[in-house]
Amino acid sequence: MTETRRGCFLVLDGPEGAGKTTQVQRLVQRLRDAGRKATSVRDPGSTPVSERIREVLLDRRLPEMGARTEVFLYMASRAEMVVRIVRPALDVGLIVVCDRFVSSTVAYQGYAGGIDPELIWDLGRTACGGIEPNLTVILDLPVEEGLARARRLAEPDRIEAKDQTFHEKVRQGFLSMAEARPQVFAVVDASQPPDAVAEAIWEAAKRVL
């Protein structure tokens, strides 16, 4: 069940290195410059418990984790973040901009990992207690480009280290979900320069702001 809340919940999602973290920061700044009250969160993470779960999920010393285990850990992390931060923020009318969300679990563990995407959407609704994004913007770019960008920053984490075929399925998964539900998704070409990507996200977000 989706509940109507005072605030607005925006998610930026997409494959590795697409520019999500960069654009979450830019979008929050732009919203504040426009006089709106906005905050950001990252998923998994943003609370002490969720950050601890994130460490387990991204730990390269644990390469053998099953996709089902991953799903439940992501959902546990998310449940905590939603109840502690996202729901209270929306209740007081904030715009919450989130770096990844349930759509990532659907893409990685669902489309690429072999678990039924519908099951993951259902678990997401349960974990988040009715909180759903007003809009999810998918930052899309070729897999190679994204991985190259991400690798300039840091050593690959446990998920990033998966093979090219896996990451191609992730990308196609994001595009499939966006195509299936155009009313709550937008796709932006993330291979453009950062300013152009920011502008495209702003145009898409206007739909729900």
Ligand SMILES: Nc1ncnc2c1ncn2[C@@H]1O[C@H](COP(=O)(O)OP(=O)(O)OP(=O)(O)O)[C@@H](O)[C@H]1O
């Ligand atoms: N539009 C862009 N063009 C070129 N480089 C970019 C662009 N956007 C971000 N970058 C650079 O690419 C790298 C990855 O960006 P960022 O961390 O924002 O991506 P991300 O999607 O959050 O990655 P991850 O999936 O690893 O969390 C950074 O070095 C960033 O400066």
Ligand SMILES: [Mg+2]
């Ligand atoms: Mg990031």
